[in-house]
Amino acid sequence: MLHTQAISATDKPTLYAELAQQARGLFVGERNLIANAANFSALIYHALPQLNWAGFYLFDGTELVVGPFQGKPACIRIALGRGVCGTAAQQRQTQLVRDVSTHPNHIYCDAASQSEIVVPLIHADGSPPLPRPPHLPPIYHALSVQDMHDLGAYFASQTSRPGVADQALVEPGETLFRQGDATRDIPACMACHSIDGRGNPGAMYPQLAGQHAQYIEATLKAWHDGASWGTDAHSQIMPTIATKLDAKDIAALASYIEGLHAVEGTPAAAATP
Ligand code: HEC
Structure with missing residues (x-):
């Protein structure tokens, strides 16, 4: 097992700086998407308090499919535009939902989830994660x-x-x-x-x-x-x-x-x- 340090910061900017540093440490020398996504979800899940799920949905050219994560089993496929994840992917905008019960489009996977943050990932080479007709x-x-x-x-x-x-x-x-x-x-x-x-x-x-x-x-x-x-x-x-x-x-x-x-x-x- 890789050792990550317990995060001691109490204010958010320091906490995120420490997390980012640990994440960079985990990724050194490794370019495999699944490996890095798996380790990153474990880091987030264990470092942040009160989380019940941390992980990735990956775009397969048509919809989002669950990827590496920590937490209870999750919805497998999510259409673009559906739920908080589908909205983040479609709009390419981070979604911060403090109270999911008020979200018009929330998908209930786990009743314990009260809030969600979803950050869309966009290829660093600028290629669109939502390609034109995927077969073309x-x-x-x-x-x-x-x-x-x-x-x-x-x-x-x-x-x-x-x-x-x-x-x-x-x-x-x-x-x-x-x-x-x-x-x-x-x-x-x-x-x-x-x-x-x-x-x-x-x-x-x-x-x-x-x-x-x-x-x-x-x-x-x-x-x-x-x-x-x-x-x-x-x-x-x-x-x-x-x-x-x-x-x-x-x-x-x-x-x-x-x-x-x-x-x-x-x-x-x-x-x-
Ligand atoms: C404001 C302009 C606008 C209106 C009004 C509009 N369209 Fe379009 N339509 C577009 C654009 C722009 C595209 C190209 C889509 C793209 O590049 O994302 C398109 C593409 C399409 C295509 C795909 C064509 C292809 O060759 O793949 C269909 C089908 C279509 N529209 C049907 C409709 C129908 C049916 C309506 C009426 C209910 C409609 N459109 C109204 C602008 C419009």
């Missing part, structure tokens, strides 16, 4: 900037062939797409994606026309459930809208969008970088 990076990492421009130009030159997923849903879908629903604070999709779903390349609002209903549905549902494609303001636009959509709205929009025709014969304008 291996593909686009191999592309040069020129390749991306060329692919973009090729896709923009294609004409989409619309279908219809479910005729019965097209009408409610059209109403939401064109008018939104002011009573529920849902904006009209066409305000950004244009009336024929062609998008607005200059503002980076993507083309929707020609997308399969299944894809639209899965994408909106993931945003509804707390996923996002990034952490900048632009990436929060769709998650914010999608949380206001229920499953029926999403199915209706997906059916309508699959049937959208980009205006015949005029391919979408290529984005100018």
Whole structure:
């Protein structure tokens, strides 16, 4: 067993300085994430008074999965945006909740927990811990900037062939797409994606026309459930809208969008970088 010293400080700044020093000591010469996370949770758990849990949730590209910790068994998976941990990860902001019973979104794992502090960890190399669609990076990492421009130009030159997923849903879908629903604070999709779903390349609002209903549905549902494609303001636009959509709205929009025709014969304008 590694020996850490009992922490003697009574004021917080000195206590945290001592903890940080001990943590640095534990990490010397070791770069393994699991090993360091395990030792760090043990250090925190034993050094700080009145803790019943200290540990890590690790982002697996989709959601948070429990990692090394000290304390009672914990919830295994937490969706982004859910609970105090999911909120910290989604907003990339430390959450300090003094009384969890007042937190609107708290997940009860252990009734003894009264307060929580969750600090989001962000890769030191600046790479986003919340990647764009997680299955894509291996593909686009191999592309040069020129390749991306060329692919973009090729896709923009294609004409989409619309279908219809479910005729019965097209009408409610059209109403939401064109008018939104002011009573529920849902904006009209066409305000950004244009009336024929062609998008607005200059503002980076993507083309929707020609997308399969299944894809639209899965994408909106993931945003509804707390996923996002990034952490900048632009990436929060769709998650914010999608949380206001229920499953029926999403199915209706997906059916309508699959049937959208980009205006015949005029391919979408290529984005100018
Ligand atoms: C304020 C502008 C805005 C409004 C209004 C808007 N969107 Fe979007 N939409 C965006 C942006 C920006 C993106 C790109 C998402 C990103 O990069 O995070 C996007 C992306 C999408 C995508 C993914 C497209 C793809 O190719 O993967 C879908 C689906 C979508 N929006 C559907 C909708 C629907 C349905 C509505 C109406 C309920 C809507 N949007 C309203 C701005 C908007």
